[in-house]
Amino acid sequence: EPEVTQTPSHQVTQMGQEVILRCVPISNHLYFYWYRQILGQKVEFLVSFYNNEISEKSEIFDDQFSVERPDGSNFTLKIRSTKLEDSAMYFCASSVRLAGAVGQETQYFGPGTRLLVL
Amino acid sequence: KQEVTQIPAALSVPEGENLVLNCSFTDSAIYNLQWFRQDPGKGLTSLLLIQSSQREQTSGRLNASLDKSSGRSTLYIAASQPGDSATYLCAVPNNAGNMLTFGGGTRLMVKP
Numbered sequence: 001e002p003e004v005t006q007t008p009s010h011q012v013t014q015m016g017q018e019v020i021l022r023c024v025p026i027s028n029h030l031y032f033y034w035y036r037q038i039l040g041q042k043v044e045f046l047v048s049f050y051n052n053e054i055s056e057k058s059e060i061f062d063d064q065f066s067v068e069r070p071d072g073s074n075f076t077l078k079i080r081s082t083k084l085e086d087s088a089m090y091f092c093a094s095s096v097r098l099a100g101a102v103g104q105e106t107q108y109f110g111p112g113t114r115l116l117v118l
Numbered sequence: 119k120q121e122v123t124q125i126p127a128a129l130s131v132p133e134g135e136n137l138v139l140n141c142s143f144t145d146s147a148i149y150n151l152q153w154f155r156q157d158p159g160k161g162l163t164s165l166l167l168i169q170s171s172q173r174e175q176t177s178g179r180l181n182a183s184l185d186k187s188s189g190r191s192t193l194y195i196a197a198s199q200p201g202d203s204a205t206y207l208c209a210v211p212n213n214a215g216n217m218l219t220f221g222g223g224t225r226l227m228v229k230p
Contacts, residue, residue, distance in 0.1 A: 031216065033217070033218075035218075043218075044220075045219070050216070055214070091161060093162075106164050107164070107218060109161050110161055112161045
């Protein structure tokens with residue numbers, strides 16, 4: 001069964017460093033998402049991406065964050081200058097959007113990247 | 119702004135028991151509601167997606183119900199097993215369907 005994959009599984013970085021988290025969505029999916037989960041807290045939406053554009057972003061997704069689909073398979077989240085509070089599990093998700101079926105599709109999640117900022 | 123709440127936050131039951139997990143949401147204008155399972159330190163596994171036009175959705179020992187008008191969903195797990203131990207999350211999409219709002223989860227432990 002196709003699945004979303006993410007690399008790396010764990011990343012440790014120093015405060016102020018840039019990190020890039022990578023995701024390979026399911027191949028026929030058109031919508032891509034990033035979420036994060038700070039330890040002990042709810043899963044929070046960061047950004048959604050469709051047709052090479054951001055379609056929605058949350059207040060968390062400020063100028064320190066960016067997303068990119070550099071090729072036909074990868075979807076990346078970049079944090080330019082990490083802060084201690086960026087430490088979290090970051091999840092990538094993807095979904096297929098059927099014509100006339102807004103909001104009816106399942107989002108499939110990857111296993112996550114655990115980011116620790118020291 | 120949509121708020122999603124799950125009660126109880128934690129639940130411990132003996133093996134074999136049937137149980138119900140609750141999810142409530144403040145804005146009833148939803149397209150669907152999705153239930154996920156999360157094992158410790160792991161990703162989210164989609165269990166069931168119940169459309170707004172449906173009242174119930176079943177998968178094996180799992181049954182999800184949805185009452186949009188009252189802003190509630192329940193996940194019923196029949197004949198629980200130790201392997202069901204995990205955190206169960208519910209989530210609803212926004213009007214554009216491009217973001218999910220999650221509840222805080224119910225941490226379930228099924229004791230042998």
